[in-house]
Amino acid sequence: MIIARDLTKTYGSKVAVDGVSFTVEPGRVTGFLGPNGAGKSTTMRMMIGLDRPTSGTVTVGGRNYADVPAPLRSVGALLEARALHPGRSARNHLRWLAASNGIPAKRVDEVLDLVGLTDVADQRVGRFSLGMGQRLGIAVALLGDPPVVVLDEPVNGLDPEGIRWVRNLARELAGQGRTVLVSSHLMSEMALTADHLIVIGRGRVLADCSMAQFITDHAASYVRVRTPRTAEAAELLVRSGLDVDRHGSGVDVELRVQGLDAAGIGDLVGGAGLHLHELTLVQSSLEDAFMTLTASSVEYAAGPVATAGAAR
Numbered sequence: 001m002i003i004a005r006d007l008t009k010t011y012g013s014k015v016a017v018d019g020v021s022f023t024v025e026p027g028r029v030t031g032f033l034g035p036n037g038a039g040k041s042t043t044m045r046m047m048i049g050l051d052r053p054t055s056g057t058v059t060v061g062g063r064n065y066a067d068v069p070a071p072l073r074s075v076g077a078l079l080e081a082r083a084l085h086p087g088r089s090a091r092n093h094l095r096w097l098a099a100s101n102g103i104p105a106k107r108v109d110e111v112l113d114l115v116g117l118t119d120v121a122d123q124r125v126g127r128f129s130l131g132m133g134q135r136l137g138i139a140v141a142l143l144g145d146p147p148v149v150v151l152d153e154p155v156n157g158l159d160p161e162g163i164r165w166v167r168n169l170a171r172e173l174a175g176q177g178r179t180v181l182v183s184s185h186l187m188s189e190m191a192l193t194a195d196h197l198i199v200i201g202r203g204r205v206l207a208d209c210s211m212a213q214f215i216t217d218h219a220a221s222y223v224r225v226r227t228p229r230t231a232e233a234a235e236l237l238v239r240s241g242l243d244v245d246r247h248g249s250g251v252d253v254e255l256r257v258q259g260l261d262a263a264g265i266g267d268l269v270g271g272a273g274l275h276l277h278e279l280t281l282v283q284s285s286l287e288d289a290f291m292t293l294t295a296s297s298v299e300y301a302a303g304p305v306a307t308a309g310a311a312r
């Protein structure tokens with residue numbers, strides 16, 4: 001597992017990571033989320049010894065990365081584009097890494113196959129597309145068959161098939177009992193991939209909980225009620241102590257009701273003899289929950305987009 005304790009990194013006066021503590025457990029995919037500049041990459045870099053903490057510690061499998069005898073066999077990482085020798089082939093790049101880490105050469109062909117690069121293994125990596133480079137980076141991460149895998153934006157540059165492949169791979173690695181930490185900006189993808197979430201904003205941990213808990217805590221849900229007798233239904237529901245918001249107008253009018261489940265609301269409205277045309281539980285997405293939680297910790301927020309209608 002990965003354990004961070006009071007981990008802090010400053011660059012001059014900039015506090016990139018501000019006393020974060022968390023544990024990344026084996027056997028599940030942990031999503032690492034945060035707005036741009038939140039400190040995700042810096043934290044991941046410290047995990048694998050590419051940056052030194054200003055204070056605090058982060059250990060992988062109980063050791064500091066610097067003390068790990070065979071790093072590629074202990075933790076595999078895909079971080080921002082690695083320094084690849086552009087003239088070297090993918091196969092030779094992996095062979096060189098395998099030899100310098102005491103990994104048998106046959107593992108090179110296994111990982112090439114695993115990431116789908118066998119057919120281009122002898123091409124120079126300088127000619128690789130972004131997606132092929134990502135696949136090669138993942139091959140490097142898996143070369144030492146490590147128990148801990150850290151992937152920073154692994155789906156960056158991948159097409160839909162590649163994105164699905166990374167999702168399945170991450171889940172398979174976790175299913176084998178490995179510790180898997182994945183960062184991504186693609187919330188819809190993260191919702192399908194991660195079991196657990198660590199969310200950071202401005203260098204601090206904002207949430208550390210299961211995906212389901214995160215959505216329950218931070219995503220709004222309401223029951224959409226449509227009835228031809230909107231005003232009467234609204235009055236009845238308010239009288240029953242529920243929160244009721246009216247949205248839209250004319251035939252598109254709906255009530256958004258909070259405070260009772262759909263069945264209870266249906267019983268109330270139907271019991272009063274009012275016809276129901278719709279009764280739907282609307283749950284907001286991981287993206288909505290993430291935006292709600294991190295709204296105040298966005299470093300580079302854009303203003304609202306001016307539209308022609310806004311001036312009217």
Ligand SMILES: Nc1ncnc2c1ncn2[C@@H]1O[C@H](COP(=O)(O)OP(=O)(O)OP(=O)(O)O)[C@@H](O)[C@H]1O
Nearest residue numbers: 011014015016034035036037038039040041042043
């Ligand atoms: N080498 C560096 N020197 C100075 N500041 C840095 C350095 N590396 C990161 N930072 C700053 O530290 C903060 C955290 O950056 P980091 O790259 O870890 O964030 P991130 O969450 O990975 O962001 P993104 O989602 O944009 O990749 C940012 O404000 C960034 O500008």
